[in-house]
Every structure is written in C-alpha cells, then in structure tokens.
Amino acid sequence: MSTTLAIALAGMAVIALCGMLGRRRPSGDLADWTVGGRNFGAATVWFLQAGEIFTAFTFLGLVGLVFTGGVAALYVVPYLAVGYILLFFVGPRIWRLGKERGYLTQGDFLADRYGSRALGAVSAVFALLFLFPYLQLQITGLGLVLELVTGDAASGAVSMAAGTALVVVFVLWAGVRGVVATAYLKDAVTLLVIGALAVAVPVHYAGGVGRVFERLAAERPELLTLQVDGAGPVWFFSSALVSVLGFGLMGLPFLWNSVLSAGSARALRRNYAFLPLFTVVVAFPMVIGFTAVLVLSEDTEPNGSLLTLVREMLPEPLVGVVAVAALIASMVPAASMAIGVSTLVARNVVPARSLRAQFWTNHATVVAACLAALLLALLRPDLLANLILLTYAGLVQITPAIALALWRRRPVHPWVVLAGMTAGVAVTLALSAVYGAAIADVNAGLYGLAANLAVVGAGALVQRASGRT
Amino acid sequence: MRSRHLAAAVPAAALMATPFLPFLRTGGLWLGLPPMLVWVVLWCLLVTPALLFIARGDEREEGGA
Numbered sequence: 001m002s003t004t005l006a007i008a009l010a011g012m013a014v015i016a017l018c019g020m021l022g023r024r025r026p027s028g029d030l031a032d033w034t035v036g037g038r039n040f041g042a043a044t045v046w047f048l049q050a051g052e053i054f055t056a057f058t059f060l061g062l063v064g065l066v067f068t069g070g071v072a073a074l075y076v077v078p079y080l081a082v083g084y085i086l087l088f089f090v091g092p093r094i095w096r097l098g099k100e101r102g103y104l105t106q107g108d109f110l111a112d113r114y115g116s117r118a119l120g121a122v123s124a125v126f127a128l129l130f131l132f133p134y135l136q137l138q139i140t141g142l143g144l145v146l147e148l149v150t151g152d153a154a155s156g157a158v159s160m161a162a163g164t165a166l167v168v169v170f171v172l173w174a175g176v177r178g179v180v181a182t183a184y185l186k187d188a189v190t191l192l193v194i195g196a197l198a199v200a201v202p203v204h205y206a207g208g209v210g211r212v213f214e215r216l217a218a219e220r221p222e223l224l225t226l227q228v229d230g231a232g233p234v235w236f237f238s239s240a241l242v243s244v245l246g247f248g249l250m251g252l253p254f255l256w257n258s259v260l261s262a263g264s265a266r267a268l269r270r271n272y273a274f275l276p277l278f279t280v281v282v283a284f285p286m287v288i289g290f291t292a293v294l295v296l297s298e299d300t301e302p303n304g305s306l307l308t309l310v311r312e313m314l315p316e317p318l319v320g321v322v323a324v325a326a327l328i329a330s331m332v333p334a335a336s337m338a339i340g341v342s343t344l345v346a347r348n349v350v351p352a353r354s355l356r357a358q359f360w361t362n363h364a365t366v367v368a369a370c371l372a373a374l375l376l377a378l379l380r381p382d383l384l385a386n387l388i389l390l391t392y393a394g395l396v397q398i399t400p401a402i403a404l405a406l407w408r409r410r411p412v413h414p415w416v417v418l419a420g421m422t423a424g425v426a427v428t429l430a431l432s433a434v435y436g437a438a439i440a441d442v443n444a445g446l447y448g449l450a451a452n453l454a455v456v457g458a459g460a461l462v463q464r465a466s467g468r469t
Numbered sequence: 470m471r472s473r474h475l476a477a478a479v480p481a482a483a484l485m486a487t488p489f490l491p492f493l494r495t496g497g498l499w500l501g502l503p504p505m506l507v508w509v510v511l512w513c514l515l516v517t518p519a520l521l522f523i524a525r526g527d528e529r530e531e532g533g534a
Binding site: 210213232234269270276279 | 477480481485487489494495497502503505506510512513514516517520521523524528
C-alpha cells in the first residue's frame with residue numbers, strides 16, 4: 001500500500017470517528033436525529049452552513065471549470081453571495097414556521113402550507129430525482145481523488161467503498177450532530193489546504209499569482225473575457241440565476257436541515273450576513289485552475305487538474321494530506337445529502353404512520369441510498385452524468401411553490417403548483433435530453449421555470465375567476 | 470418591506486450584472502488580477518455590511534415595537 005493511500009484511508013477513518021463522537025445520546029427520535037432538537041447555536045449553524053458550499057465540486061470541479069471556461073467559473077461567487085441575500089430573508093421565515101409546525105423536510109413545509117400530502121409527496125419525489133445524482137457525485141469524487149493521486153483505479157474503488165461505509169456508519173449513529181462534528185474539521189482542513197495550494201501552486205509552476213495572470217492576459221486573453229464558446233456572458237448569467245433561485249429559495253432539500261436545526265431566527269440572520277465573506281474562499285481554487293491552464297496539456301481530465309498539479313509538485317505524504325482534504329469535502333456533503341434523501345423518503349414518500357416506523361424507514365433509506373449510489377458509481381459512473389448537470393435546473397422547479405407558500409398559507413390550490421412543478425420538470429428534462437444542459441447558452445432550468453410559472457399563473461387566474469380556493 | 474431592505478439590492482444587482490459590464494471584459498488586469506475577479510470579490514465583501522445594516526434596523530424596530 002502506498003503512503004498516499006495509507007494516509008487517505010487513515011484520514012477517512014478519523015473523519016468517521018469524529019462524526020460518531022458527535023452523538024450526544026441514543027436517539028430514537030427522528031426530529032433529534034435530523035435537526036438536533038432545533039437548538040444549535042450560531043457558531044454551530046455557521047460551520048454547518050459554511051460547510052455546505054465546500055463540496056467535491058468546489059474542490060475539484062471548480063478548478064476543472066476554470067481550466068475549460070476561464071472566468072466564466074466565477075458565476076459561483078455571485079450565485080452564493082446573492083443566494084445568501086435571499087436566505088437572509090427566507091431562512092428565518094422558514095425557521096419560525098418549522099418550529100411552530102414541526103417541519104423536518106421541504107416536503108413537510110409544502111404539504112402543510114398547501115394542506116396537501118400529495119403535493120408533499122410529489123415534490124419529494126422530484127427532489128429525490130435531482131438530489132440522488134448529487135449524492136452519487138460525492139461518492140464518485142471519493143474514488144476520483146484516490147485514483148488520481150495514486151494512479152491506480154483499484155485504489156479509487158477501495159476509497160469509494162470505504163468512504164461510503166464510513167459515511168453510512170456515522171450518519172446512522174449520530175445524524176445531523178455527526179455532520180456538525182465533521183463540519184468543524186472539514187472547514188478547518190479544506191480552508192488550510194486550499195489556501196496553501198492557492199499560493200504554492202502558482203509560485204511553484206509560474207513564479208507567483210501575478211505572473212499567472214500576466215501570462216494568461218498575453219497568451220489566453222479569451223479566458224479572462226468570457227469569450228470561450230459555451231461559457232459566455234449569457235451562460236454565466238443564466239447559470240448564476242438558476243443557482244441563486246435554487247439555493248436562495250431553499251430548493252436544495254439538504255439545506256433544510258441546517259436552517260431547521262438553528263436555535264433562533266436571529267442566529268440564522270447573523271450567519272447569512274457573514275457567510276458571503278466565506279464565499280470569497282471560492283476564489284482560491286480558481287487561481288489554481290488558471291495555473292493549470294498554463295501548465296497542463298489541453299487533453300487533461302479537467303476535474304483532475306488540481307490533483308495532477310499536486311501529485312507532480314509535492315512529496316507523497318503531503319499529497320496524502322491534500323487527498324484527505326478532498327475526501328472530507330466529499331464525505332461531509334454526502335452525509336448531509338444522505339440525511340436529506342432519507343428524511344424525504346421517511347416523512348413524505350413512504351406513508352409510515354408511527355414515529356417509530358418513520359425512524360426505521362429513514363435509517364433503512366440511508367443504507368439503501370448510499371449503497372445504490374456506490375453501486376452506480378462503481379458500475380456505471382457515467383449513467384447519471386446528465387442528471388448531475390441538471391441538479392439545480394431540476395430543483396429550481398420546486399421554488400415557485402416554496403416562494404408562494406412563504407407569503408401565506410394555501411396561496412393557490414395545491415394542484416395548480418403541482419401542475420406547474422410537473423410542467424417545469426418535464427420541460428427541463430425534455431429539453432436537456434435533446435439539446436443538453438444549456439440551449440443557446442441559457443440553462444435548461446430557466447425554460448422549465450418559465451413553463452412552470454406560466455402554468456401557475458394561468459391556474460391562479462382560472463381559480464380566481466371561478467372563485468375557488 | 471422597509472426602504473432599508475433596498476441596501477441588499479445594490480450588491481445583488483452589481484453581482485448579477487457582472488457578465489454584461491464591458492469594462493470588466495477589456496482583457497487588461499486590475500492590481501495584477503482579472504477585473505471580473507476583483508469586481509465579484511469586492512461586491513461580495515460589501516454584502517455583509519449591507520445585511521448587517523438591515524439586521525440592525527430590523528432588530529431595533531422589533532425591540533421598539
């Protein structure tokens with residue numbers, strides 16, 4: 001076994017141990033397991049929420065996006081910052097309603113606000129359809145990291161299997177408290193590693209950050225001016241808009257756990273005010289991506305750019321440390337997503353009546369979902385590739401229903417929002433199947449959202465004309 | 470909705486307008502960095518004071534009510 005693989009496996013074990021130590025007491029209560037009794041302090045929620053933005057995508061995918069599209073990858077910064085502005089207003093409102101009405105999931109909120117269990121169930125199925133590939137992406141990330149740093153495909157498979165098993169164990173054992181315990185470690189390790197690499201990589205390969213951009217301005221100016229085919233201004237704006245709405249209006253089901261677990265609305269608002277400062281950290285992997293443009297050949301696997309640079313620059317033990325940082329950036333979000341998936345199934349999809357039955361349905365779903373994601377990642381890693389691109393485009397279709405229900409209870413008939421949501425999902429899937437994730441550089445989710453809003457608008461007018469609610 | 474809530478709209482508009490602002494796409498550098506990078510980081514940093522300003526006003530109003 002290589003030093004890198006040994007360090008990486010040991011790192012994964014430490015992460016899981018840390019997660020297991022997060023458990024406070026044996027819990028047979030799904031509410032405690034999912035939202036920690038709704039009494040997390042401001043600092044705890046801050047780490048939980050800050051950790052949500054640092055995933056395998058931020059660590060590996062963003063460097064890859066810069067490698068292929070240049071500054072277009074910067075769309076991530078506006079989407080997060082503007083998303084936090086929306087969450088500053090939306091989050092506390094959802095927290096108050098959740099505390100008053102006992103919500104644990106997005107589906108609970110929709111079912112209660114519209115008085116329709118069917119709406120809660122269908123929205124949960126749509127959410128699962130688009131969230132599951134995101135869970136698989138994190139597990140695929142576990143394998144990709146080890147495969148790239150060791151150059152051995154078998155190490156990748158070992159990493160995926162071990163990482164998934166450890167995530168299942170600590171999630172079942174400690175629930176959201178386990179995610180919180182690992183989030184402290186994750187934020188510290190990823191910040192330290194990505195910050196150090198953002199300085200070391202440009203210095204090692206090009207003589208410094210300033211030199212990287214001087215050379216790019218002279219040799220590849222199109223990467224600094226949004227002139228790459230398929231990654232121009234319209235792509236930037238539409239990608240940012242879909243992501244802002246999906247993120248800021250709570251379209252991502254796993255965001256609900258951190259919001260509902262907060263101890264007060266004030267703590268949430270303060271956190272959302274300060275989180276944009278943390279967003280600036282996203283610029284670090286971008287500097288590494290620009291260095292990769294100058295150093296690596298064009299046929300390099302974009303998502304592997306960061307680890308390829310690191311492997312050629314650092315000694316084996318330090319490569320192992322970087323691998324651990326990338327692994328933790330996959331494991332912790334995977335744990336959050338597993339909780340998001342399982343609670344939606346237990347609370348909104350499977351009609352489990354007793355709280356005990358919900359609890360065991362939930363735990364069985366954690367195992368089944370993680371196992372299914374692992375099998376797909378091992379056997380058919382490309383099967384869900386298109387759906388991964390559509391995570392935000394699909395989840396944004398749930399946001400009109402959420403936004404309307406924030407305003408007042410049952411603002412329109414539940415069948416109206418259900419019809420809009422279904423139309424939005426159908427249009428997004430159909431267009432992306434034929435044309436890909438963007439049509440004329442516009443994200444497919446925006447076409448779906450237009451159809452969604454048109455159906456909801458027409459339905460509301462018919463409802464008003466007929467005088468029915 | 471209070472007029473102070475508009476303070477959040479300024480950085481939001483500046484950030485979302487980023488890809489369409491011609492002065493960010495000249496090919497030159499600002500402080501040795503791509504202008505677009507400097508622009509989004511700057512406005513991102515300004516979001517926090519804008520939201521704190523709103524939060525302070527809202528809390529003062531709630532406290533006085």
